Amino acid sequence: ALYQQKSSVSASKRMSSVVLVVLKIIKHYQEEGQGSEVVQGVLLGLVVDDRLEITNCFPFPQHTEDDADFDEVQYQMEMMRSLRHVNIDHLHVGWYQSTYYGSFVSRALLDSQFSYQHAIEESVVLIYDPLKTAQGSLCLKAYRLTPKLMEICKEKDFSPEGLKKANIGYEHMFEEVPIVIKNSHLMNVLMWELEEKSTMADKHELLSLSSSNHLEKSLQLLMDRVDEMSQEIVKYNSYCRNLSKQQQQKHQYLQRRQQENAQRQSRGEPPLPEEDISKMFKPPPPPPRMDTLLIAGQINNYCQNVKEFTSQNLGKLFMAQALQHPSS
């Protein structure tokens, strides 16, 4: 068992994805996912040594109300069968999703990723951030649930004691897998052709100085999350207080019981029957801590993104300053 655990930890430390996948994901979002809806799809590929290679992908259609009889599984099966005919790897290795300002840490994601990872150990979820990409550089990240989190999800034990046992913090929920992009030689030739034929790219988005819009949105999302977080904390605190109050009451009751019994004994009467105190003082149900964990993870994510963004912008501002004062 130990050996197996080790191999599952060291498996797929890296991930390599192919040009085609990147382009397809970008295109899918561009065409179908305007606004803040997420677009999703399935990743196909294979596992090679300690790397997970993603070689192709196909998108999922959006869920619409008038499509009630649309069967996702059917669609997936058909797609994979057809792709097998043309020699495309049909091993399901994960799924991808687009995100809005980095807000992807949610229950739904956790559930989906858990079900994927349960079936296939090395599966990842590829998060594509189109807004950040539009700002200048491709933002594609791959995440996987840590083994600890997998354990917890398997047992569905989300109470505080359970989480305490597993000693899991919000930082240990997802592990990021580094991505490497590989090109085949033919792809390289294609890239050369494209470079020749197309005009000089407009790379100025990366160096634009406007930041307030992006910052505002991010901060707003952050504030919402922090609000939710504080609500959860209040809930937990009240639960703790209730629990301790109840303990006190139980204690007092027991003491009174004992005193009474002692009194009765001294008076020579039979002692009162021992009542089942656990039924009388039913402990309040502990609030599930999973949501809190998720929110904490999300807040962490937002903060990371904001910090990255600000560091980039500071660099750009200093460059602008250098332009204005060439002598200084």
Add this chain to the structure above:
Amino acid sequence: VLCSLHGLPLPSSGYSFHDIANVQIYMYTPRLYLQTMVQEQILSWYYGVWTLRGSSGNIQIFSIHSFYSTFLLLKMAVHGPFVKIHPVVLASIADSYERRNEGASRVIGTLLGTIDKHSVEVTNCFSVPHNESEDEVAVDMEFAKNMYELHKKVSPSEVIIGWYATGYDITEHSVLIHEYYSREAQNPIHLTVDTALQSNRMNIRAYASAQMGVPGKTVGVMFTPLTVKYVYYDTERIGVDLLQRTRASPTRTNGLTSDLAQVASAAGRIQEMLNTVLSYIEDVLSGKVMADNSVGRFLMDLVNKVPKISVEDFESMLNSNINDLLMVTYLANLTQAQIALNEKLVVL
């Protein structure tokens, strides 16, 4: 003797016709019939030039530059002369070529996209299994239909606009396949991508078909070339940039760079561009290169783009921006510290 088409007068000389008495071109709505005065001549498409096979068997070759332009003008009535291709499509084609079955020399597939008045935009494609031998070709049409249905569920606005094949030439089998596709879409486009790199380049060409031949006798199909343009969405361009950088690395791999490094590399690129411009200016100043007015105008735009702001104003703007950013960083760090603390407190 040539008649005019669409009111366009055609030059009656300027072709190098050899030994052909008369060639007449008729217009017949969007289709074109080429009638020759010499009987039983077949005008066919061989390697990009017209050849006329005489009844005695000798082959004569025309230079067809003017022909081209007239055909292109005609084609505008059917499609515009532009075919816009997204890089996704080319990457898909290259990928399916790499995965072809043993023994298959080329791959074919369907092109999906949108048509508007002046051009055709190809945005997606999928490969279709097919078998090709010397004298027959079989295409799995069921598969093609199924795949199209599946794709339609995701992007309902895409329609079949043609098909692609890898390889350099257009063979007779292509004609058959093209006929099949003309049943699916009107005026299908045929795209060839030379993945075998026959001429040391990956020739990406698009064609549309037209009927031609001697009316009443043998009728053939002619593929007229269309101009190919590459279009990108903004995000696609950025993705392609990253992939371009991949090709420079020796192991053909590339990681995704992190924040400040990206800004640094963008700054580096601008520096390179500025160096090129500077060297050009120095050449002009020293008289090596002729000064070009349009370039001069661009240079003036460039220099004027750096805004002239008074020092105090700029300082105040800079400082306020920096303050904003620093404050946000501080808040972010504070929040992270808070949730970390909260975590620890809960576990107690």
